[in-house]
Amino acid sequence: MHDTYGEPEVVEIREVPTPVPVDDQVLVKVHAASVNRADLDWLLPKSQLFRVFTGVRAPRRKQLGLDVAGVIEAVGPTASRFKVGDAVFADMFWFGHGSFAEYVCAPERAFQLLPEGLSFEDAATLPHAALLAVQGMRPRHGRAVGPGSRVMIVGASGNVGPFAVQIAKHLGAEVTGVCRTEKMDFVRSLGADHAIDYTTTDYTNTGPYDWIIDVDAHRSILGFVKALRPNGVYMAMGGNRPWILSLPVLALTGWLIARGKRLGLMGGWRAFAPSDVADLKRFIAAGVIKPQIDQRFPLGQVREALRAVHEGRAKGKVVITV
Numbered sequence: 001m002h003d004t005y006g007e008p009e010v011v012e013i014r015e016v017p018t019p020v021p022v023d024d025q026v027l028v029k030v031h032a033a034s035v036n037r038a039d040l041d042w043l044l045p046k047s048q049l050f051r052v053f054t055g056v057r058a059p060r061r062k063q064l065g066l067d068v069a070g071v072i073e074a075v076g077p078t079a080s081r082f083k084v085g086d087a088v089f090a091d092m093f094w095f096g097h098g099s100f101a102e103y104v105c106a107p108e109r110a111f112q113l114l115p116e117g118l119s120f121e122d123a124a125t126l127p128h129a130a131l132l133a134v135q136g137m138r139p140r141h142g143r144a145v146g147p148g149s150r151v152m153i154v155g156a157s158g159n160v161g162p163f164a165v166q167i168a169k170h171l172g173a174e175v176t177g178v179c180r181t182e183k184m185d186f187v188r189s190l191g192a193d194h195a196i197d198y199t200t201t202d203y204t205n206t207g208p209y210d211w212i213i214d215v216d217a218h219r220s221i222l223g224f225v226k227a228l229r230p231n232g233v234y235m236a237m238g239g240n241r242p243w244i245l246s247l248p249v250l251a252l253t254g255w256l257i258a259r260g261k262r263l264g265l266m267g268g269w270r271a272f273a274p275s276d277v278a279d280l281k282r283f284i285a286a287g288v289i290k291p292q293i294d295q296r297f298p299l300g301q302v303r304e305a306l307r308a309v310h311e312g313r314a315k316g317k318v319v320i321t322v
Helices: 039-044 047-056 118-124 131-136 161-170 181-189 221-227 239-243 274-285 299-310
Strands: 025-035 069-074 088-090 103-107 111-113 148-153 175-181 194-197 208-215 228-236 255-258 261-267 293-298 317-321
Touching: 025 088, 025 299, 039 299, 069 118, 088 118, 111 194, 118 293, 118 317, 131 161, 131 261, 148 161, 161 175, 161 181, 161 274, 175 181, 181 194, 208 221, 221 228, 239 255, 261 274, 293 299, 299 317
Parallel strands: 148 175, 148 208, 175 194, 208 228, 228 261, 293 317
Antiparallel strands: 025 069, 025 103, 025 317, 069 088, 088 111, 255 261
8 A cells, every 4th residue: 555656665565454345346365466557657647637536645546456366255245247266357447456465355347257277377467468458459540450560569578568569470460579678589589570679779760660559658759650651550558757748739639640640649448348358368268468477576575566667677577476
């Protein structure tokens, strides 16, 4: 939990009563959770504007943790989808967060059954980041990723990027991953055809590409116009503070359209939507997506887990085991 905004050191571990499920809620004993950059957005909001949603002077939500995988321990009196002992996973974005804990309690609609044959740790990497990648590869504006497409993924080595690389390769694309020097071999191991070191190369001067996913934008959106082919698509899933502050200009149209090229924020994001989860499970069953876990921390070291993601050291996901 955290009562103030700040670095991971402000996070505290506290003893609280175990929730009791009411109505259609279920109580889940947490086996694993994973850290996302989105967790850090609630700990370190990127701008004062974001605090309108998270709490202006202090965080409204004191609990942290989106991704969770565990076992149903108890069900509320009107819950009907699950039984005690079912293995489930979820993205707690709409349900108060709180997966960095021994138990989570939420309405049964928050959860889905664990993909068959998947460990709790692997399943915990999926709900937020993998579904972002699934949504990022969906057809948009009459364009789609397919055989022969040239795709660039900026941030290919972090939370979302590895899943996006794997899906793009499955769709038949020629994939270029952008990352820092020490992660280039990791990005190639995911199946990327090319890896660009952003510390030595201006990746906006490469290409042209049909499809660009920018997981955490740091460069002006206008710089990507020349990196796109005609009718190409550039989508950012978020960005740093200066980039976020440029959004009011983008908000005038939602998308920048230049010579038939579409550039802007990825629209239509949905947290753990059942249809997206169904697609995700098919990718898992077919071996398209293979979770990449870089580090594991026990619950007592949640601050260290958050720090590893905050500093960008992880190659793939950081998992908290309970």
